[in-house]
Amino acid sequence: MRHDPPSRPPRGPRPPGESRPWDRSGVRSRQERFSERTAQVQRPRDDDSLHEHQHEHEHDANHALRERRSAELRLYGLNAIQAVFSRRPQAIRKLYLAEARIPALQPLLKWCVANRVGYRVVDELDLHKLAASSHHEGIVADVLREEPQPMSSWLRDLPAGPQCAIWLDGVGNPHNFGAILRSAAHFGIAAILLPKHSTLALSGAAARVAEGGAEAVPLVRMGRSDNAIAQLRSAGFTLAATVVQGGSDAFRTELPQRLVYVLGAEGEGMDRELAQACDLRLSIPGSGLVESLNVASAAAVLLAAWRAKR
Template sequence: MTDIPRKNRKPLVDSPWKQSASRPLREHSAAATDAPRERKPLRPSGELRLYGLNACRAAFANRPQDLRKVYLSEARVADLKPVLAWCVKHRLGYRVVETMDLDKLTGSRHHEGVCFEMLRHPPKGLADLLADLPAAPAPALLIWLDGVGNPHNLGALLRSAAHFDVAGVIVPTSSSLDLSGAAARVAEGGAEFVPMARVDDVPAALQALRAAGFDVVATVPAGAADLYASRLAARSVLVFGAEGEGMSRELIAAATQRLSIPGSGRVESLNIAASAAVLLAEYWRQTRR
């Protein structure tokens, strides 16, 4: 990877990575690395490669101290001038690169001309999540994902969750679901505002939620109470299962309510992201009156 030539103009800001185009960059503590050749790049376990303009802007606005590296296209220089100024001030590396390099760095063509390497949010447990919430009976909404694994569904759900002020998402430790660059891009910045917590012991987690004043609401495709004829508790945990397999019997049995979204019946059900948006909007309508 080589720097893009800057003909007849001065650079916007001086990068600590700036070198002669004839000198290849080498890995060391204060320099950039070349774009990895693999489709899915290796990275330190404590870092996440974010991409997409809104996702990167939200992460920088929310926690600029966690920024580690910036890659961007020439077309994004003006859009990200404050970020580049931060990089210069704090001696963080940034590079203006070609689109094909961003394709390789992100493993995607949907990067929108920017890629940030950020520290991941510190992992949370359910106790941490509950400690951050107002005490009962104050309203609070949580989501529990059981078996959901598609990063794009997670991203769309996080976007809706941020819009409707969801306090957090609960995921079993056994689940492979985690925040990825793809999920963060689809979330359009929403991933910054909805923490994810992992639980090891499902029965203990359900007991802790009940002790904190939460009703557990299982969402099923059909055969349950009509969402629009039901009253949602001010403190609710909405449980969504994987498409096809659905949620575990344990969670269905533990539910205070079982709800379905009424519709024409022409399709079996909505996907996870669409279902979540409908449930969250109805909760908002009922509790914000």
Template structure:
């Protein structure tokens, strides 16, 4: 699929298993506990077991897009496992290539069509990094890390599932320096390569917090001094006139379905962004930018 590897000439792991061996590995996957991933594992070895590969997919992430890749490498170079880049990106990625050489990590110079296959996107921007997935935080752990009485803004995404919207939210969140994005315990939303690319580096700047049950999460946030504000397409108080406490959680639902009624009822405020009425509402990415700009304008001393 690619050109000759630049560095290093890693072992290929022997011949490809025959069909019977592959079938046996797949059957074993359902009954075998995967071995833990270690920092020294050779990611280029093709003889890896099927269970191990499944663990790898969960624990690792392909980050693509130039700004996203540069930010991921700058923030977490120790999490880099492998890199693919186009020849045109070599001048911009020499530091990354030198890191790969020093730490005996594989990188390859490949054609754009190969990068499109690796990333599943035409918008790879000439680079793809195999990275360990950054850990999600537990809510209590995150709240304990916040300085006491310091202003902070959080986003609670209830029902949001589109990775491109998620990436745009992370980009705005990073721009305005919010403290974290909160994800429901039953949400399938998680960091992806597409989200990282759209975030343009913002995914490395904003912690993701995985919540437990809704009621317990609301209570924990309230104990920490946060006020929850449900954001609604219509019928809420005007964002531009409402009080926004120094510790605010904006709760947002999916664009079509909205948020759960039970969660709306647990919020102290219900806010809407006033507009001309010519369209039903802003999309979630635009709405988040407006919400965070309003919060930041009323908390100018906040430095998160």
């Protein structure tokens, strides 16, 4: 006689008070769920996350380094660095020099020691590398960059009486810029005026060519050209566009007490609209054997012409 196993009762709502055994093979306990969540929280980042975190850290460090470097300027040349020491010694951050320069630089070295500014005696090859030039004259320094001042601040503090300034429109060659700064310092010029979007800035090469003139002549950042012209005229300045041909003789023209020479780029010359907006157009007469002087030489001649009439 065959006995069939009893059939499993159908599932349905349990009567009150009745319990039913459960198959727990697919069910996680509260402790198991808690342990799994804890493991997920404590699990280390995967390689991509670690790489991303490291990349962000490196980006921040590089950004800080770029900011520090942009705030500093590497100068070289004896007169350029001595000028910084004389006018704003607190701007000096680090100094490198040849051993032969030690006797002549005793005041600067004593100041460095007293103010905990590091200096190092290095050989000639190291100075070449630091300056990226052979014209270092035995000394290289990292100094804080002095940013151009706003036009309004410069005009506010400008003394009354005769004043001359140079507006550089598109000039970019650092050696020409340095030569202009040297001439401007020699003739006691009030400022170099830089257009709003000009990328021209003092470099080590320009400062060396200026032979200390970079510390003597302020750089002034203008706003929009039409506003700058209006501000200058309100302060009593006459603007003179310098042109190769077609201008009045710079030596024979009566030059005003307060004058701004507007000098154009080395190759392209001055912006046409800017030239038309000026009050005077001046040319430097010559033999005609060459087309013109370069911008730095022209600046020196024009500044001398203005100074001669004072």
